[in-house]
Amino acid sequence: MTRAPILGRFRHGYVAPAALLVAGLLYAPFVWTAYLSLTRYDGLAPPEWAGLANFAKLFDDPVLLSSAGNTLIWVVGTMALPVGLGLLVAVLSYDIRGGAWYRVPFMLPYALSGAGLAMVWSPVLSHGGVANLLLGVDTAFLQKAPHNTIAMLLVWTWQQLGVNTLLFVVGLQSIPKGPIEAARLDGASGWRLFRHVIWPLMRPLTAVVVGLALVASLKTFDIVWVLTQGGPGRNSETLAVTMYKETFVAGDYGYGSTVAVALTVVAGLASYLYLKRQVR
Amino acid sequence: MIRRAVLVVLGLIWLGPTYLLIVNASRPAESYDPARAWAPPGDFALLDNFARALEGADLGPSLASTALYSVVSPALGVLIGALAGYTIVVLRLRHGFWWFLLLFGGTVFPSQMLLVPLFVGYSDAGLYDSRLGMILIYTAINVPLAAFVLRNFYSGVAFSIFEAARMDGASTWRVFWRIYLPLATSALAAVFILEFTFIWNDLIFGLTLTQTAEVRPVMTALAGLMTDVYAGTPVPVGLAAGLVVSLPTVVLFLATQRLFARGLSLGSV
Numbered sequence: 001m002t003r004a005p006i007l008g009r010f011r012h013g014y015v016a017p018a019a020l021l022v023a024g025l026l027y028a029p030f031v032w033t034a035y036l037s038l039t040r041y042d043g044l045a046p047p048e049w050a051g052l053a054n055f056a057k058l059f060d061d062p063v064l065l066s067s068a069g070n071t072l073i074w075v076v077g078t079m080a081l082p083v084g085l086g087l088l089v090a091v092l093s094y095d096i097r098g099g100a101w102y103r104v105p106f107m108l109p110y111a112l113s114g115a116g117l118a119m120v121w122s123p124v125l126s127h128g129g130v131a132n133l134l135l136g137v138d139t140a141f142l143q144k145a146p147h148n149t150i151a152m153l154l155v156w157t158w159q160q161l162g163v164n165t166l167l168f169v170v171g172l173q174s175i176p177k178g179p180i181e182a183a184r185l186d187g188a189s190g191w192r193l194f195r196h197v198i199w200p201l202m203r204p205l206t207a208v209v210v211g212l213a214l215v216a217s218l219k220t221f222d223i224v225w226v227l228t229q230g231g232p233g234r235n236s237e238t239l240a241v242t243m244y245k246e247t248f249v250a251g252d253y254g255y256g257s258t259v260a261v262a263l264t265v266v267a268g269l270a271s272y273l274y275l276k277r278q279v280r
Numbered sequence: 281m282i283r284r285a286v287l288v289v290l291g292l293i294w295l296g297p298t299y300l301l302i303v304n305a306s307r308p309a310e311s312y313d314p315a316r317a318w319a320p321p322g323d324f325a326l327l328d329n330f331a332r333a334l335e336g337a338d339l340g341p342s343l344a345s346t347a348l349y350s351v352v353s354p355a356l357g358v359l360i361g362a363l364a365g366y367t368i369v370v371l372r373l374r375h376g377f378w379w380f381l382l383l384f385g386g387t388v389f390p391s392q393m394l395l396v397p398l399f400v401g402y403s404d405a406g407l408y409d410s411r412l413g414m415i416l417i418y419t420a421i422n423v424p425l426a427a428f429v430l431r432n433f434y435s436g437v438a439f440s441i442f443e444a445a446r447m448d449g450a451s452t453w454r455v456f457w458r459i460y461l462p463l464a465t466s467a468l469a470a471v472f473i474l475e476f477t478f479i480w481n482d483l484i485f486g487l488t489l490t491q492t493a494e495v496r497p498v499m500t501a502l503a504g505l506m507t508d509v510y511a512g513t514p515v516p517v518g519l520a521a522g523l524v525v526s527l528p529t530v531v532l533f534l535a536t537q538r539l540f541a542r543g544l545s546l547g548s549v
Contacts, residue, residue: 015364023382026424027386028397033397111529112301112523118522119518161294247395256396259392
């Protein structure tokens with residue numbers, strides 16, 4: 001009876017801007033895309049109901065197969081290189097004197113982003129570019145699949161390693177010293193110390209880093225778009241690039257939406273399975 | 281010893297491209313030669329190169345737009361999110377947790393799920409290729425994180441502060457504006473920086489929702505420079521553009537590092 005006045009009467013008015021923005025610009029488009037994935041739609045004439053036709057197409061579209069393959073390379077490669085190598089650098093450097101200085105070279109590239117990154121690497125990787133001259137070979141690294149995806153993955157590693165290392169270092173420095181000292185006294189060192197003591201202790205952090213990298217790598221778009229636009233032809237497309245091209249280059253809004261839904265389902269499923277394993 | 285050796289070797293590999301970038305971005309535009317890319321530049325021409333990129337590729341208006349988006353949208357987003365957090369926690373909005381879930385749920389959608397309806401909807405509403413349209417979508421994307429962090433933050437603030445202010449006759453809005461908002465400065469700043477960086481680096485919304493140089497954000501414009509003109513743009517000009525355009529996020533991050541760390545740890549309590 002006295003509570004209501006003190007809390008004010010205008011409460012819904014205060015959440016309204018947030019709710020309207022989120023509902024109107026995030027939820028509504030989401031639902032609309034899900035609907036469009038079941039239609040034939042060119043962006044001009046009204047969408048026409050097509051049932052599961054787009055999803056059927058999804059399964060025998062050679063382009064989609066190749067971009068799913070490339071996306072898989074991105075996911076596996078991201079785990080192995082920016083994340084795996086990042087962990088290695090973190091473990092090697094976290095407890096030596098001057099460790100932070102050894103990490104500086106890895107942090108510098110993180111300053112560049114998206115298009116800036118491509119600006120740097122395009123002249124290096126192009127035909128007759130610096131990489132050709134340096135390695136004494138005559139390959140256009142961004143031409144043939146799967147070389148081009150792997151080349152871009154290496155560029156990505158160059159940029160992302162530092163931030164992963166940093167996260168792992170924070171994790172390593174925050175694990176309790178007690179168990180490590182105890183294990184050292186018991187004679188554990190090197191690999192065994194890492195494998196049986198340090199690794200289990202840093203698992204919560206690893207779970208977060210790997211989880212974020214997993215979802216992000218499934219949605220790889222920017223670097224591919226700026227370096228190859230998914231080409232030549234369509235051989236370096238990822239699922240996110242295919243979605244963009246089907247929609248805004250080919251003008252097939254219905255099928256583009258279907259690819260977006262497929263990407264969302266895959267990302268959702270991957271996070272679900274991953275989280276389930278982690279929680280267990 | 282082996283550890284240091286491995287680190288040094290890897291570090292040198294990593295420094296190679298960084299060196300190439302800096303040296304060649306500073307090289308006078310016409311003297312670039314892939315075979316001599318490793319040689320130090322004769323003259324320092326970084327600023328000339330960047331000036332050329334600004335003019336030649338019309339990066340000036342894009343930079344101005346991006347600066348506008350990455351300041352206005354996070355500011356609005358943080359304000360709106362904070363107000364929602366305040367209402368849910370402090371004003372004890374009924375079904376507050378569900379409101380919170382609704383807002384936070386906005387983070388799970390991949391941007392690919394938003395592009396088609398935004399493009400079509402913006403075209404119909406006259407928001408396509410407009411600064412207002414860009415500010416709207418960037419603001420909306422910021423709201424969930426802001427609401428999340430600020431809700432957590434306000435959960436840790438004693439309710440008696442609110443009660444005392446209300447007893448003194450302040451309106452709920454005034455309590456928010458004069459007490460709860462200033463109280464959360466470090467949390468607000470942390471979210472602001474994250475969102476500033478996100479918007480500054482955004483490529484896909486700019487690609488989908490804009491067309492003209494005045495409205496187009498700088499990363500999208502730069503990507504255009506890459507694909508259309510890089511053949512005709514001297515490499516040092518492209519490199520200088522990539523380098524200088526990346527600077528604001530780095531400067532902001534370095535300048536606010538401590539505030540940032542503090543804000544995030546407060547938010548995660």
